[in-house]
Amino acid sequence: MSATGSSDDPWVLKTPPGTSEYTMHRDDTAEPAELVCRVGSTKLRYLARCLDDVPAMLKAHGDWMELGSADEGKPAKDGTLEAWARSADNPVGGWYGLRNGYRGRFAMYIPPLLELLGLVELEHNPRNNRIRVP
Structure with a gap:
């Protein structure tokens, strides 16, 4: 990993199927x-605490979990990472996405960063990818 994840040196990532490239950086000046x-x-924004919360949830889950990425306006499939990331039962009590109208797609953009940081294993199939802790 050569990038530092700062705004000047963002991580360059690819979606789980490897079809699209995007960048991500951490903004510690924001509160939270x-x-x-x-x-x-x-530009999409997500709570950075997801880097701790997702691996902890997956460890408790104990097995592979389907990503189930969906736009904010579409329902997330039950039992998927996307559904968890918007559930009132997660550690933040709702959406990890912060920009209204663009809060979805958590399960498309966060897992590749978690994988890059060595926190999860991620499948890279054309569809129906899953995630788990190593």
Whole structure:
């Protein structure tokens, strides 16, 4: 990993199927800290605490979990990472996504960063990818 994850040196990532490239950096000046994801000209923001919360949840889950990525306006499939990332039962009591209208797609953009940081294993199939802790 050569990038530092700062705004000047963001991580360059690919979606789980490997079809699209995007960048992400950590913004510790925000309160609370955020992960800023740039996909083309679109900017998405997620709570940075997900880097701790997702592996902890997956460890408790104990097995592979389907990603189930979905846009904010579409329902997330039950039992998926995307559903957990918007559930009132997660550690933040709702959405990890912060930008209204763009809070979805958590399960598309966060797992590759978790994998890069060595926190999870991630499948890279054309569809229906899953995630687990190593």
